[in-house]
Amino acid sequence: MKGDHHIILRVVAKALIPIIALYGFYVQFHGEYSPGGGFQAGVILAVSVILYSLIFGIAPAMRAITPGFARFIAALGFLTYLGVGIWALAMGGNFLDYDALFREEPGGHLGQHVGIIVIELGVLFAVAGSMVTIFFAFAGRVSEIRDEDW
Amino acid sequence: MTGFEGATLAIDLLNITLLTILFVVAIAIARLRSLFAIVMLSGIYSLVSATWFVALDAVDVAFTEAAVGAGISTALFLGAMVLTSRTAKAEKGATRFIPLLVVIATGAVLIYATIDLPGFGDATSPANTGVGVDFLQRTYPEIAIPNIVTAVLASYRGFDTLGEVGVVFAAGLAVTLLLGFGERSLGATVRQDDRISPPKKDEEES
Numbered sequence: 001m002k003g004d005h006h007i008i009l010r011v012v013a014k015a016l017i018p019i020i021a022l023y024g025f026y027v028q029f030h031g032e033y034s035p036g037g038g039f040q041a042g043v044i045l046a047v048s049v050i051l052y053s054l055i056f057g058i059a060p061a062m063r064a065i066t067p068g069f070a071r072f073i074a075a076l077g078f079l080t081y082l083g084v085g086i087w088a089l090a091m092g093g094n095f096l097d098y099d100a101l102f103r104e105e106p107g108g109h110l111g112q113h114v115g116i117i118v119i120e121l122g123v124l125f126a127v128a129g130s131m132v133t134i135f136f137a138f139a140g141r142v143s144e145i146r147d148e149d150w
Numbered sequence: 151m152t153g154f155e156g157a158t159l160a161i162d163l164l165n166i167t168l169l170t171i172l173f174v175v176a177i178a179i180a181r182l183r184s185l186f187a188i189v190m191l192s193g194i195y196s197l198v199s200a201t202w203f204v205a206l207d208a209v210d211v212a213f214t215e216a217a218v219g220a221g222i223s224t225a226l227f228l229g230a231m232v233l234t235s236r237t238a239k240a241e242k243g244a245t246r247f248i249p250l251l252v253v254i255a256t257g258a259v260l261i262y263a264t265i266d267l268p269g270f271g272d273a274t275s276p277a278n279t280g281v282g283v284d285f286l287q288r289t290y291p292e293i294a295i296p297n298i299v300t301a302v303l304a305s306y307r308g309f310d311t312l313g314e315v316g317v318v319f320a321a322g323l324a325v326t327l328l329l330g331f332g333e334r335s336l337g338a339t340v341r342q343d344d345r346i347s348p349p350k351k352d353e354e355e356s
Contacts, residue, residue: 032297033297035210035297035299037299047225075319078316112292115308116293134326140330
């Protein structure tokens with residue numbers, strides 16, 4: 001085959017992928033006010049990686065986000081969430097009782113806010129890492145997707 | 151969005167249109183044999199149902215459906231489809247009608263179950279008088295964040311959400327254990343390419 005006949009797809013995707021990733025972070029950090037949160041943000045971030053690997057090939061995507069890094073992020077996210085629960089236990093509260101995180105007086109909301117932000121980060125990492133890992137596991141089994149394959 | 155002249159009629163028309171599209175797409179999916187077309191149509195199905203969830207004021211559900219159903223499932227289905235053949239085998243003989251009977255029976259049971267449900271947006275329904283009102287009243291004094299859905303998911307039901315994250319993580323783990331890490335075939339070629347020649351991106355086509 002001669003030439004790059006996917007040039008429009010590549011140019012459009014190159015412009016869109018950073019916007020998709022940025023929107024994922026917006027959904028994450030604005031989840032306090034608007035619909036969305038860690039789950040949706042993690043999926044959107046994973047989609048930006050997956051779109052990159054669909055358009056530019058799986059090998060460049062694996063160079064940028066290595067499968068080991070995706071696995072590490074997934075495990076780190078789950079452990080972060082679990083860690084907040086154990087932090088609350090260590091401070092003398094119940095498991096995942098954010099009020100106990102800083103041993104606040106009744107009416108203080110710092111523990112709730114910190115707890116929610118940290119566990120949402122954990123959800124973001126776990127979901128994004130798991131989704132990218134699953135995609136790599138499927139897509140990594142074929143060496144190259146040719147146009148005739150569709 | 152009620153209380154305006156004709157608003158109810160407009161919402162009804164919107165619901166009927168969206169549900170008709172869903173019905174047509176579902177029939178098309180059931181009749182098609184090309185897996186690529188089925189994957190694309192299921193993405194469209196998710197997108198239309200996300201639109202319908204917005205019309206039902208379930209914005210969070212709609213957002214998740216659009217991101218997960220239309221976004222990532224479509225990509226994962228495409229990745230799985232590449233590993234198998236491109237067309238499904240046609241069903242033969244009497245087995246063609248068994249799925250139809252199952253669908254009709256399930257649909258009849260579901261319609262029978264909706265008879266007991268309260269009307270849409272009914273202010274006297276149990277969900278709007280009991281625990282729902284309680285959460286609306288106590289979330290701001292206790293948690294002090296405006297989005298009640300986030301407060302319920304992350305704080306009141308934090309243990310439940312931990313379980314959901316665990317399920318997602320376990321799914322990723324199970325897929326990698328079953329299919330390998332995906333780097334077995336590719337990682338070798340990537341490393342080989344790097345060793346033989348520095349990556350030339352645009353030349354590697356075809």
